[in-house]
Amino acid sequence: MGRPATVAPDNTPLPERELLARVFRTLGEARRLSIIELIIEHGELSQSELFQRLSIPQSRASEHLHCLVWCGFLTVERRGRRLIYRVADERAQEFLRLARTFLSENEAAITTCRAL
Template sequence: MNDDNQKKNTEIEIPDDTELQTILNVFKTMSDPTRMKIILTIAKKPITVTEIAKALSLEQSTVSHQLRQLKQERLVIGDRSGKQIFYRLADDHVLQIYALTKIHIEEKHALGH
């Protein structure tokens, strides 16, 4: 580990249990394969429950249930347009979490670990 990485690691404060649980809840929510597929699907463009269900070959009730959990963790937002709700990612951080994790895994495999 170089000096810059050591300095960054020493600057990270250990959160209290409440804050840590809030952070871990986001990871827990994102760790479900169906929810992650929904996240990646709506990352492309705002999309309705019907369109998500069709794209992922899921029941609409399943998609709705998963979207409720994603909304609860503020990972997804629903925007109403007439009678339809179009779902989109709450912000770019959601995809950044996914992308950074993917890079971490790819680097680990490249190093033979």
């Protein structure tokens, strides 16, 4: 199954700002962020290894993995009966490093933000 084009349901291209917001929403879910961090830490993990480490229902973990693959953060490779996940783009690690730097400089404000 291929990924969809970057168009709205009425076939008009989505504005860059909307697409960028979707990047942040994808990473804005703590479990998806945990998945990426685990895979960065280990280089690659099988689906079963991820299920064991996440401590969430398998169906929910599968949804998160599907989202991360679909959106281009992870790749998946079948090895026999196993599905192996890896980070699709090494810039993801840099993206998280930059986010942590931003957080360390703005933690109090982010912690108390009432708009979220």
